[in-house]
Amino acid sequence: MKILILGGDGYLGWPTAMYLSKKGHAVTVLDNFVKKKIENEQNIRPLFPQVPLRERVNLWNKNINNPIKFIMGDMLNHRLLYDTLGEIKPDSIIHYAEQPSAPYSMRGRESCYFTQYNNVMGTINLLFAMKKHCPEAHLIKLGTMGEYGTPNIDIEEGWLNIEHKGRKDRVMYPKKPGSFYHLSKVHDSNNIEFACRIWGFKCTDLNQGVVYGVDTNETKLDEKFSTSFHYDEVFGTVINRFICQSVIGRDLTVYGNGSQTRGYLNIIDTIKCIEIAANNPAKKSEFRVFNQYTEVLSINGIAKKVIKASSLNGIKINHTNIKNPRVEEEDHYYKPSNTSLISLGLNPIKINDDVLTEMIKKVLKHKDRILINTVMPNIKWQK
Numbered sequence: 001m002k003i004l005i006l007g008g009d010g011y012l013g014w015p016t017a018m019y020l021s022k023k024g025h026a027v028t029v030l031d032n033f034v035k036k037k038i039e040n041e042q043n044i045r046p047l048f049p050q051v052p053l054r055e056r057v058n059l060w061n062k063n064i065n066n067p068i069k070f071i072m073g074d075m076l077n078h079r080l081l082y083d084t085l086g087e088i089k090p091d092s093i094i095h096y097a098e099q100p101s102a103p104y105s106m107r108g109r110e111s112c113y114f115t116q117y118n119n120v121m122g123t124i125n126l127l128f129a130m131k132k133h134c135p136e137a138h139l140i141k142l143g144t145m146g147e148y149g150t151p152n153i154d155i156e157e158g159w160l161n162i163e164h165k166g167r168k169d170r171v172m173y174p175k176k177p178g179s180f181y182h183l184s185k186v187h188d189s190n191n192i193e194f195a196c197r198i199w200g201f202k203c204t205d206l207n208q209g210v211v212y213g214v215d216t217n218e219t220k221l222d223e224k225f226s227t228s229f230h231y232d233e234v235f236g237t238v239i240n241r242f243i244c245q246s247v248i249g250r251d252l253t254v255y256g257n258g259s260q261t262r263g264y265l266n267i268i269d270t271i272k273c274i275e276i277a278a279n280n281p282a283k284k285s286e287f288r289v290f291n292q293y294t295e296v297l298s299i300n301g302i303a304k305k306v307i308k309a310s311s312l313n314g315i316k317i318n319h320t321n322i323k324n325p326r327v328e329e330e331d332h333y334y335k336p337s338n339t340s341l342i343s344l345g346l347n348p349i350k351i352n353d354d355v356l357t358e359m360i361k362k363v364l365k366h367k368d369r370i371l372i373n374t375v376m377p378n379i380k381w382q383k
């Protein structure tokens with residue numbers, strides 16, 4: 001397949017590009033490095049030193065007989081997107097290129113505005129570029145489980161059959177997101193569903209859970225292939241953050257009472273899910289939604305697992321509850337469905353002592369780079 005990966009420098013985009021290139025697909029990655037700009041602005045940096053994407057791609061291309069192509073470009077530049085799609089005419093487009101941090105979107109007006117403008121308008125540009133140059137392409141868009149929030153009913157995969165006053169219909173599942181970032185994903189989902197209805201697009205919206213992990217088979221090939229792994233309050237997701245706290249002997253900071261429950265998945269499974277979606281495209285006019293997570297856990301449950309794995313590795317730590325910087329329900333019902341990807345062949349990796357030990361060992365090698373002052377939450381949902 002000809003595959004275009006938007007956001008190919010990111011935590012998920014780069015490992016996906018290597019994996020799909022190794023599988024023989026013709027991969028092009030596009031990125032504008034806005035994540036690096038935010039890192040500089042917020043005084044944060046990925047844990048593993050990053051080789052510039054162009055250099056990484058050159059190194060990959062020297063060693064693998066199936067070159068990745070790299071385009072530096074911004075999704076907000078519609079001309080560039082039109083040209084790129086016109087030239088490549090991709091079979092699949094994997095769209096990761098968004099500002100992914102909920103806290104960043106809650107910092108204030110400017111960050112909120114940037115997040116929604118970048119994410120929603122970038123996707124609008126993509127939809128119009130697809131309409132002109134490749135309406136038959138399969139769009140695989142990264143959404144988030146956070147779009148649903150924590151409703152008091154079971155969460156279905158994107159759609160809900162309802163009966164109201166004796167009549168039935170199938171409607172998009174009602175959303176109750178918890179940040180302006182998550183809202184940007186809801187707006188995207190609505191815009192893409194509309195494009196499928198009016199232009200006959202094929203789209204898979206992957207409502208992804210929280211991703212954790214340091215490595216994939218491809219990042220392990222060379223230190224220079226390391227991915228953009230964060231542990232800080234801006235881009236760090238909870239398991240990645242806990243592992244870094246553990247490695248430097250700090251207590252794990254649990255927001256609120258720690259009962260908040262979410263879906264999680266390993267970075268290797270993210271890539272497998274993308275591959276499964278690409279190999280089994282949505283049908284014409286279909287807006288297909290998969291809930292992309294493999295395990296449901298509370299923050300307390302995660303803390304317990306990280307504390308146990310740390311102790312097996314000779315690290316004695318505990319957890320501390322701190323005031324929750326977010327506005328979110330702590331004790332809540334949570335029962336999402338995730339059968340679609342499993343039924344298409346996903347064989348999930350589970351969070352266990354071995355998986356966490358592998359993370360601890362890799363992070364230990366870079367523990368001197370951990371900036372501990374970037375971990376505690378300074379951004380609050382309410383001032």
Ligand SMILES: NC(=O)c1ccc[n+]([C@@H]2O[C@H](COP(=O)([O-])OP(=O)(O)OC[C@H]3O[C@@H](n4cnc5c(N)ncnc54)[C@H](O)[C@@H]3O)[C@@H](O)[C@H]2O)c1
Binds near residue numbers: 032034
């Ligand atoms: N990591 C997670 O836990 C997680 C969970 C659910 C959903 N997601 C979604 O998956 C996608 C990828 O996440 P990630 O963790 O790899 O994020 P990331 O920030 O590491 O990667 C996103 C990449 O997109 C690029 N980008 C952003 N805006 C762009 C634009 N306008 N033009 C070109 N490039 C642009 C950034 O520079 C960055 O390299 C995001 O859409 C995110 O919302 C991630």
